[in-house]
Amino acid sequence: MPGEHLVVEGLREHLVAYFEQHHRLVEAGALQLLLTQHQPLIVSREVVEQGDASPFVTVEMVERALALRTPPGPTVRATPAELRPSAGPGDVRLELPFELIREGFGGPPVGADALAAYSTLFQSRYRALARLLRGRPELSNLRPIASVRAGDGPTSVIGLVREVRTTAKRHHLVLTLDDDSGSLEVLVPQESPAAPASFLPDEVVGVRLQLAREPGRLARVVAVERPDVPVSRAVGRAGRRRRAVFLSDLHIGSRSFLSDSWGHLVDFLRGQGPQAELAAEIDHVVVAGDLVDGIGVYPQQERDLAIADVVEQYAELGRRLAELPERLSIVVVPGNHDAVCPAEPQPALPAALRAALPANVHSLANPSTFAIHGVVVEAYHGRSFDDLIPAIPGASYARPTDVMKRMLQMRHLAPIYGDRTPLAPLARDGLVVDPAPDILVTGHVHTYGADRYRGVLLLNASTWQAETEYQRMRNISPVPARAAVVDLSTLDLVTLDFSPGEPVRVGAAG
Numbered sequence: 001m002p003g004e005h006l007v008v009e010g011l012r013e014h015l016v017a018y019f020e021q022h023h024r025l026v027e028a029g030a031l032q033l034l035l036t037q038h039q040p041l042i043v044s045r046e047v048v049e050q051g052d053a054s055p056f057v058t059v060e061m062v063e064r065a066l067a068l069r070t071p072p073g074p075t076v077r078a079t080p081a082e083l084r085p086s087a088g089p090g091d092v093r094l095e096l097p098f099e100l101i102r103e104g105f106g107g108p109p110v111g112a113d114a115l116a117a118y119s120t121l122f123q124s125r126y127r128a129l130a131r132l133l134r135g136r137p138e139l140s141n142l143r144p145i146a147s148v149r150a151g152d153g154p155t156s157v158i159g160l161v162r163e164v165r166t167t168a169k170r171h172h173l174v175l176t177l178d179d180d181s182g183s184l185e186v187l188v189p190q191e192s193p194a195a196p197a198s199f200l201p202d203e204v205v206g207v208r209l210q211l212a213r214e215p216g217r218l219a220r221v222v223a224v225e226r227p228d229v230p231v232s233r234a235v236g237r238a239g240r241r242r243r244a245v246f247l248s249d250l251h252i253g254s255r256s257f258l259s260d261s262w263g264h265l266v267d268f269l270r271g272q273g274p275q276a277e278l279a280a281e282i283d284h285v286v287v288a289g290d291l292v293d294g295i296g297v298y299p300q301q302e303r304d305l306a307i308a309d310v311v312e313q314y315a316e317l318g319r320r321l322a323e324l325p326e327r328l329s330i331v332v333v334p335g336n337h338d339a340v341c342p343a344e345p346q347p348a349l350p351a352a353l354r355a356a357l358p359a360n361v362h363s364l365a366n367p368s369t370f371a372i373h374g375v376v377v378e379a380y381h382g383r384s385f386d387d388l389i390p391a392i393p394g395a396s397y398a399r400p401t402d403v404m405k406r407m408l409q410m411r412h413l414a415p416i417y418g419d420r421t422p423l424a425p426l427a428r429d430g431l432v433v434d435p436a437p438d439i440l441v442t443g444h445v446h447t448y449g450a451d452r453y454r455g456v457l458l459l460n461a462s463t464w465q466a467e468t469e470y471q472r473m474r475n476i477s478p479v480p481a482r483a484a485v486v487d488l489s490t491l492d493l494v495t496l497d498f499s500p501g502e503p504v505r506v507g508a509a510g
């Protein structure tokens with residue numbers, strides 16, 4: 001096919017950058033082999049997950065990853081990798097309109113023993129995040145926890161934070177860190193440069209330690225490293241101006257669904273409004289969960305429901321989405337109100353419910369990572385806000401993007417186990433953020449927020465439900481009917497307010 005090698009050039013850059021993030025150099029032959037694969041980014045991730053200590057990626061490693069590949073599950077419905085020419089001035093690259101990179105949900109847990117299954121999950125988390133920390137100059141003399149001895153010189157360890165406590169007298173922090181080899185208590189003194197950092201249970205951190213001379217005294221933390229998003233990295237951008245709209249929390253079936261505002265959004269997307277030029281450039285819509293209101297999600301929810309049957313709610317969702325122009329590709333993930341298992345990662349909607357949705361809807365797991373015109377999007381509903389906001393000093397429901405920064409620093413969407421976010425004990429931790437996205441979109445808190453962190457656009461994508469009695473009781477004030485319209489060639493953002501009246505631009509962030 002003419003121009004095929006030009007597609008390859010765009011992907012090549014992406015893959016080299018991905019391996020660089022993992023401190024690996026990819027050999028020419030290995031790169032060539034990856035580029036011939038249908039989903040090269042997914043295979044690359046699997047190569048990294050093999051856990052070879054070598055700083056190189058060889059042809060043999062790629063072949064091994066390919067031999068181990070399992071066919072994708074029945075829930076994966078990626079758009080065919082159709083190629084469209086880009087028409088930007090002087091830009092001859094071709095790009096994929098939509099590529100699924102990974103779904104967080106990776107099939108049911110292996111084995112029946114819950115304790116062993118959770119232990120596998122946490123080992124997977126540790127390995128995935130430790131890989132991002134290893135090799136950093138800040139973590140000098142990095143060692144397994146079991147080999148740390150009193151009286152040694154400066155030493156670093158990477159640990160999963162099992163417990164955080166404060167000393168009674170002097171209010172120093174004491175962390176219990178675990179790795180594959182053992183467990184260690186370390187002290188974060190109040191006067192330490194690491195003290196202003198808060199530590200969350202079950203996140204993975206690297207710490208530089210000053211070890212005590214006498215056995216029995218705690219090692220002191222002198223510096224903390226988080227997996228984080230690299231300061232400089234290759235960013236994904238569309239070759240010409242194309243736009244995507246980010247929405248969340250439709251809550252179809254609720255009495256409080258904002259039907260009029262939704263109607264204005266539909267008119268806008270159909271080009272029947274004052275922003276028709278903007279609408280014409282949109283070809284993707286992403287919805288970050290709570291597609292319907294569900295049933296039995298909170299006490300006495302039935303009083304708030306206009307449609308009390310969950311199957312009927314999805315039928316209505318299908319009708320509402322069918323109002324949008326057929327040319328749009330609509331990507332949806334479930335949320336805690338949707339009719340799938342509430343433990344995260346959540347699988348995509350079951351086939352019976354998906355059947356009610358138009359053919360241009362791609363139903364994915366929560367969370368999912370995909371590329372739209374080369375821009376990598378991580379879509380996560382955001383249930384973990386309920387755990388992270390109380391746990392992070394100064395965090396609030398009104399500013400979810402601050403918490404999203406912390407998610408990126410941890411490279412994990414929902415680390416805390418045993419609180420309000422149920423975690424599924426899957427063999428692979430699908431809540432690890434890898435690769436680092438260009439856009440992170442969440443919902444759940446029914447507000448609207450946009451910010452940027454190290455080049456990543458953070459969006460908390462509003463809601464199409466007015467305030468409910470339950471939210472009033474919990475003091476949650478929604479910011480509904482906002483749509484985030486993102487130019488995928490620049491990541492510039494236009495926010496539109498579809499509250500009754502004309503759609504209004506409510507500020508643009510460059």
Ligand SMILES: [Fe+2]
Pocket residue numbers: 249251290335337444445446
């Ligand atoms: Fe919601």
